[in-house]
Each structure stands twice: as structure tokens, then as C-alpha cells.
Amino acid sequence: MSDTPAVSVNHLTKVFKGSLGKGAFRAVHDVSLTVKPGEVYGLIGPNGSGKSTTMKVILGLLNATEGDTRIFGIPSTEVASRRSVGFLPENPYFYKHLNGRETLHFYGKLCGMTGDHLKSRAEEMLALTGLEDAATRRVGGFSKGMLQRLGLAQALIHEPQLLVLDEPTAGVDPSGSRIIRDLIIEFRSRGITVLVTSHLLEQMQEVCDRVGIMAHGRMVREGRLDELIAVENQTEMVLENASPDLLAKINALVKAEGGGTRLLRSGHPRTTLERLFLEATNEPKKP
Amino acid sequence: MKRKLQAAAVLLIFGVLKMPLEQRVTHDLRTMHLVDEPLHLGVKGNMGQMGLAAAFGGLRGLIATVFQLRAHVEFTRVNWAQVDKYYGFVTQLQPRNARYWEEASWHMAYNAASYYLYNKELKPALRGQLFHEYVQRGTTILNEGLALMPDNPRLWQKLGDLHWNRSKDFKASGDAYLSSFQHGGLNFTERFAGFAYAQANDPDSWTKGYAILKKLYDEKKATPGLIEFLKMLEQNLHIPAAQRIPDAGPVRRATDPQAGPLRQ
Amino acid sequence: MSEATQSSAAVNVAPVRFSPRRVWTLAYATMTQLMRMKILPFLLLFCVLVAAMGFGFSTINPEQQLSQFKTMSLGVLQVFSIVFGIVATALLLPKDLDDRTLYTILSKPVPRFDYLLGKLLGVLMLIASGLVIIDAVLSLILWLQQSMLFDAAVSQLHSEKQDTPEAVAQMREIVARQGLTWNLHWAVWAIFLKAAVVTTVALLLSCIASSTLFTIVIAFCITIIGHGHAMIREFVLQPNLSSASVRIASFLLAAICPDLAQFDVVDSVANGEVIPWTAVYEMTGIAALYMTVYLFVTHLVFVEKEL
Ligand SMILES: Nc1ncnc2c1ncn2[C@@H]1O[C@H](COP(=O)(O)OP(=O)(O)OP(=O)(O)O)[C@@H](O)[C@H]1O
Numbered sequence A: 001m002s003d004t005p006a007v008s009v010n011h012l013t014k015v016f017k018g019s020l021g022k023g024a025f026r027a028v029h030d031v032s033l034t035v036k037p038g039e040v041y042g043l044i045g046p047n048g049s050g051k052s053t054t055m056k057v058i059l060g061l062l063n064a065t066e067g068d069t070r071i072f073g074i075p076s077t078e079v080a081s082r083r084s085v086g087f088l089p090e091n092p093y094f095y096k097h098l099n100g101r102e103t104l105h106f107y108g109k110l111c112g113m114t115g116d117h118l119k120s121r122a123e124e125m126l127a128l129t130g131l132e133d134a135a136t137r138r139v140g141g142f143s144k145g146m147l148q149r150l151g152l153a154q155a156l157i158h159e160p161q162l163l164v165l166d167e168p169t170a171g172v173d174p175s176g177s178r179i180i181r182d183l184i185i186e187f188r189s190r191g192i193t194v195l196v197t198s199h200l201l202e203q204m205q206e207v208c209d210r211v212g213i214m215a216h217g218r219m220v221r222e223g224r225l226d227e228l229i230a231v232e233n234q235t236e237m238v239l240e241n242a243s244p245d246l247l248a249k250i251n252a253l254v255k256a257e258g259g260g261t262r263l264l265r266s267g268h269p270r271t272t273l274e275r276l277f278l279e280a281t282n283e284p285k286k287p
Numbered sequence B: 001m002k003r004k005l006q007a008a009a010v011l012l013i014f015g016v017l018k019m020p021l022e023q024r025v026t027h028d029l030r031t032m033h034l035v036d037e038p039l040h041l042g043v044k045g046n047m048g049q050m051g052l053a054a055a056f057g058g059l060r061g062l063i064a065t066v067f068q069l070r071a072h073v074e075f076t077r078v079n080w081a082q083v084d085k086y087y088g089f090v091t092q093l094q095p096r097n098a099r100y101w102e103e104a105s106w107h108m109a110y111n112a113a114s115y116y117l118y119n120k121e122l123k124p125a126l127r128g129q130l131f132h133e134y135v136q137r138g139t140t141i142l143n144e145g146l147a148l149m150p151d152n153p154r155l156w157q158k159l160g161d162l163h164w165n166r167s168k169d170f171k172a173s174g175d176a177y178l179s180s181f182q183h184g185g186l187n188f189t190e191r192f193a194g195f196a197y198a199q200a201n202d203p204d205s206w207t208k209g210y211a212i213l214k215k216l217y218d219e220k221k222a223t224p225g226l227i228e229f230l231k232m233l234e235q236n237l238h239i240p241a242a243q244r245i246p247d248a249g250p251v252r253r254a255t256d257p258q259a260g261p262l263r264q
Numbered sequence C: 001m002s003e004a005t006q007s008s009a010a011v012n013v014a015p016v017r018f019s020p021r022r023v024w025t026l027a028y029a030t031m032t033q034l035m036r037m038k039i040l041p042f043l044l045l046f047c048v049l050v051a052a053m054g055f056g057f058s059t060i061n062p063e064q065q066l067s068q069f070k071t072m073s074l075g076v077l078q079v080f081s082i083v084f085g086i087v088a089t090a091l092l093l094p095k096d097l098d099d100r101t102l103y104t105i106l107s108k109p110v111p112r113f114d115y116l117l118g119k120l121l122g123v124l125m126l127i128a129s130g131l132v133i134i135d136a137v138l139s140l141i142l143w144l145q146q147s148m149l150f151d152a153a154v155s156q157l158h159s160e161k162q163d164t165p166e167a168v169a170q171m172r173e174i175v176a177r178q179g180l181t182w183n184l185h186w187a188v189w190a191i192f193l194k195a196a197v198v199t200t201v202a203l204l205l206s207c208i209a210s211s212t213l214f215t216i217v218i219a220f221c222i223t224i225i226g227h228g229h230a231m232i233r234e235f236v237l238q239p240n241l242s243s244a245s246v247r248i249a250s251f252l253l254a255a256i257c258p259d260l261a262q263f264d265v266v267d268s269v270a271n272g273e274v275i276p277w278t279a280v281y282e283m284t285g286i287a288a289l290y291m292t293v294y295l296f297v298t299h300l301v302f303v304e305k306e307l
């Protein structure tokens, strides 16, 4: 079982058919990726690059135009592939007439859970996501961050082996977002596989083992995070309280060295993933 | 896409297969008098949008009731032509409902006819003429209803009432009562048939009336009124004394041998 | 990711089966969801209206009053249940889709058929409970009216010195036939069957288009055509009456639409007609057939639907 990938996407292409005569739109183009059991995989890319579309195909909500997707080896077209998956869609919303606890019971029952097991599991999830106080409040009155946390609780209710999170920290305040990241790290330590998208790159850098960068429906980079952001022939020096004098001296030293050595840039440091992201996705935009 | 084609195919194949079934169920329900025949196109035009809604919306009963209420309003305004028109719609929409035929006829033969008969503003000759016309209209309506439901005892009974009370055509009344009884009407319709025949002008009817009343007498179902009529018939038909019924006690003179129509 | 690992993993997996408990969960959630849409006050208002109507009619005679009351209330009930079935169904699916609730539900191990059946049952359960409540209210009113009207009619006969046993017996017969009988419940059952068929059709339309307006408009059209189904059918089955294109179009209409006039026993019940068991069986059977097939077609449309 351990060598069966948690998620495998093989040459996935997704074309949205235009309505009546209007052109079709290719949202995902020949994307392949593999998420190994127990790892945290980050899918990043600009708005409209096809991340959510890929996730929906993985979860069987959309049909692949070409290629196929599997969860733990089971094709996404089969309902059984979703036995052990928890999904948090972007901007989740729930039946607003239910309260927090009832919502979790509802989703638990859908997964075939019953009785005390379901009840205790729901309380556990409410506690885990910090929603104890909102357990009896109607979802209709939940704030965006609370909805997001409820979405996470709902995704976890049946103890899935794989979590698919679409922008889990969107709209969540910094402390809430911190909690979510800590949760992801904890899931990894418990052996739960996580597939996550986000725009907040520092956060991704913190939790992901591997990342895939998508742009215009294509996978432009993929690999282990530390490998991807390590640029072998470059060295970065981060100085504190460096005087302009010192910088000038260093500059001079580099020039004096000659050969292939060049100073590419100096200035205030950036998150490396962010730089990578910008480089990777900064291709001329197709219409 | 494949599934969508399958869906369309299933829908069509089922659509074809279901039609004979629907035809049969509709036929069954119609023979059980639970579902109406479709309306004639001409009728819908006259009734306007309401009629159209009635034909297609499955709301014929509801709309008939609305027309009936309208007719009632016209009735309170003594606008008889309108009452007749609305009841025309009502009976078209619900032709299998005997009650509507009965009411339509009652409005014409009793209410409208009496209204004209006692209308002091009209010349006496005209009063009589209008009375007869409206009684005739009421009779026609009942006969139309009976053409659709020839074995409805209730309508036959009402026709008997009508001939007895309004047109004083006792032979016709007797025929109608007898028909009512033969089609499962209430017991007293048989007796009324006898009473009506007894009051007719022709000996044939008397014979019929005598047969009915004598039978009832022999079955010990005699009422004071019945004995009265029977004695009258014995006299008229010259029944031999031996066959006549005994003079049992003093015969009470019934005020009205027939309870009459229920309405006033 | 060799072929072997994949197939060995796939072999271990049992397919997710249909589960009545899951369908119940979905149906119950749908029902409560609809109840929160302020349906109940509406229902109560309807009951009050019906009650007012029952006692407020101008009386010509007791029979007319009872029959009119039945026709009116059953007619309104029929319109109400059909409108409710169509509108509720047309709202539900697009709402789940817009709210992305559908994503969270279908990303659980929930077969899409279970979801559809749950939605349908939820709507039907609510219609059924509404009808049961109103049936009870109607029965109560009819029963009260029946005895009231009978007493009033008898005392009137008495005051007119016409209370012969025959007249009283006839009055009793009339009032009993028009009053509360089992037929009333069968009429309500027929109303439910018709509403259920229309609701299933609305669910199918909703899956085809996931547009509320489209579903409502087309469902109402089909409801109307369905009532004239017998006419269309007889037209189609008649030999050589009109052009081929008209015949084909009529044929398609007749094939697609259910014959809703088969459930129109309400008027006959208001007339005091007796509904035999055969009629109940036939109506129930054909409604079940329609619903099964339309639900199956809905499933075919929905199972590969892009969400
Ligand atoms: N149902 C649909 N029909 C047509 N086009 C769609 C549909 N869903 C998504 N798209 C298009 O596919 C492209 C990819 O969308 P997707 O939601 O996957 O992007 P994303 O990477 O998740 O973006 P974001 O970061 O904004 O969430 C977009 O251009 C979008 O307009």
C-alpha cells in the first residue's frame, strides 16, 4: 500500500466546453503529478491557472477530458475513491439552517458514521478547529474564517487518509491561519497526506514537502521544495547592519575575482519561494 | 455525453411504451367515472381563459365551482339569463356531476319560472308564457343531463318532481319516478310513480299506477296517502269489488301525499 | 505507479453501495432546509383560509355547500402542492451548487444517485406532511359541517312540516355521501401522486439545466401539457389527420410528458363519487412507474454532470 501514491494525476487535460458556439476553454493542459502517502503537497499558481479545476477532477466533481486521476490507486470516477478523502473547497458554505455541530453530524452520517462515535468525533473536531463556542450557532451567521474552520472540521470528520484543501487560509485571520498551518503540520506527523493550494507562499513554504507550480493550465515546475528553491550555482548572503562601505568593498571584491562570478543583485531579501513563483509564472500571458 | 444519449433514449422508449398503458388506465378511470372526458374545443372558447385553464390545468372542478358561485351572484340579482349561461359552463365542465344539472334545472324551472309567474309588473298572459318557457328550460336541462347519465336515479327523481310540481304532466312524472326507482332510486320514488300515474288523465297510466300501488299494498308498505290513491284508482278502473282493498278504518286525508321537493 | 500496484489496490476496494440511511440523512436535511424557508406559516395560512372558506360559503343547500367546499379546498390544495413541488425542487439543486454544498457532499463517499433520491424524498416528505396536516384539518371541518348541516336541514324540514322519514333519510344519505368519507383521503392521495410525479419531472429538468427559471417554466409547461395528454394521445393515435411534422411533434410531446389527468379524481370525489381499490392501485402504480423511470433518467443525466 505504501508505494501506491495517495494522489496520481496522469496527463490530465480539462477543457470546458463553451456554451453554444463560443470557444472551448482549456483550463488544465497535460498536467501530471504524484502525491506520495504522508507528504504535504502544495499546488501553487496565479488566479485562474487551473488549481481548483485539477482538484475537482481529482475528487470526481469534474470529468477529465483526457488523462486520468486516481486516489490511492482508485480512479476518481468511482465513488469508492472518496472513502478516505476530506475536501475543503474554496469559500466553503453549508446549510445555513444547521448549527456547527449539526453540520458535522450531517457530514458524518453521509460517511456512514453513527451514534456515539460520530458524536465524540464531532466534538473532537469542533475542539480541534476552535469552534466549540459556535457549536450551537447557526451556520448562516458564521464569519468567513469560521466557515473555513468548519469546512476543515467537516473534511476531517471521518478520519480521512487524504486531505484536499483549496485555499484553507483564505479569509482567516493571522492567528487562525497559524492554527491551520500547525494543523497541517500535525496531520503530516500523523501520516495524513495533504494536497493544498494557497496564494500565501510563505505559508506554503513552511508546510509543504513538495510543490507544483501551475501557470495557464500547465505544470511549470514540480519537485521537492528544498531542491526547487536551492539554486546550486548561486549563493545568498544575508547581512545585518551592513554599512554602505562594506557593501562597496564586497562589490569590489567580486569584480576583482573575475571569471564567472557576478553579483546578480543586492537589496532586501525576499522569500525564496515567492521569487521562484514569480519567475516560473512570469511568462507572457496568453489571452 | 454517452449517458446523455442513453437518457434521451430511455425517455423516448419509455414514452412510446407508456402510451398504451396510459390509454388503458385512462379508459379504466373513465369507465369508473372518476376522470372526465376531454372538453370540446368550442366550449373553451366561450369560457375564455378560465375555461382554458380548466381544460389544461386539471382544475375543471375548481373552475366549475367558481362559475357556480358567479351564477349564485347572478341569482341574487335575479338575472336569469346569466344564471342559465353560467350553469351552462358549469355543466359543460362537470358533465358527470348530477348535482349541477339538478341545480341548473331547479334555478330555471322553480326560481326563474316562479319569479315571472308572480311578477306583478308583467301582463298576466306574459307571466304565464314566461313561466312555461322557464319550466320547459328546466326540463330540457334535466333531459340533457339524463342523456349523459341515463341511469342516474337522482336526476330521474328530479324530473319526476318537476313534472309533478311545475308542468303538472303526471304521466311524464310517473315515468320519471318509475325510471328513478328502476335505476336504484330511493324507495319512495316507486310510490310516487304510482301516485303520479294515478293523477294522470289516461287509463293506461292508471293501470300502471294501480299495479304499482297494489303491489306496495300487498307488501304491507301502504301509507295513508297510498290507500287514498289506491281507492281512487279502484274506482276509476272499475276494479271488481272482490279484488278491492278493505275499507280499513277511517282514512286520514293526507295534506300532501308527496313530501315534495326538498327546497322551498 | 506500476500497473500491478494499481490493480491490486483496486481489487481490495468494495464499491460504495446504496444506503437508505444516507438517503434518509439527505432527505431529512432537505426537508428541514425547506421548512426554514418559511413554508410552515404559509401552510398554516392555507389551513386558516380553508377553514374560513368551509364555514363562510353562502348556503343554498347543505349538499352544495359540502361539495363546493371540497372542490375548492382540494383544487387549491392541488395547485399548492404542484407549485410547491416544482419551485422547491427548482431551487434546491442550483442552491446547493451555488453554495458549493454539493462539493462537500459529493466529495464524501456519496453516490450521486443517493443524493438525487435524498433531495426528491425530502421534497416529497414535506409535501406529504403538508397534505397529511391539511387532510386532517379538512376532515375535521367536513365532519363538523356534516353534522351541523344535517341538523340544520332537518330542523328546517321540521319547521316546514316536511320531515317525513323519507325526506330525512334522503337528507341523511346526501349529507353522508358528500361529507367525510374515505374518498376524501384517496383524493388527497391522488393529489400527492400528481405532485410527486411533477416533482420528479422538475428534478430531471433541474439536472439538465441547473437553472431555476428554466426548471420552473418548463415544469409548468409540462404540467399543463400533461393535463391535456389524453387529447394529444388520441390525436396521435388517430389515422392520417394532419401533416407528418405535426404528428411527430405531438408524438414527442406525448412521449416525454406524463399523463397527469389520470390523477384528476378530485372532482369526482367532490361530486360524491366512490373511488374503488382498483382505481387506487392503478393510479399508484402508474405514478410509481413514472417516478422510477424519470428518476433513472435523472440519474443518467446527473451521474456525469460537471459541477
Ligand atoms: N465551470 C467552468 N466553466 C468554464 N470555465 C471554467 C469553469 N471553472 C473554471 N473555469 C476556468 O478555468 C480556469 C481555471 O480555473 P480554476 O478555478 O481552476 O483556477 P484557480 O487556479 O483555482 O484560480 P484561483 O487561484 O483564482 O482559485 C479559469 O480561467 C476559469 O475561468
Ligand SMILES: [Mg+2]
Pocket (backbone or CB within 6 Å): A051, A052, A053, A090, A166
Ligand atoms: Mg481556485
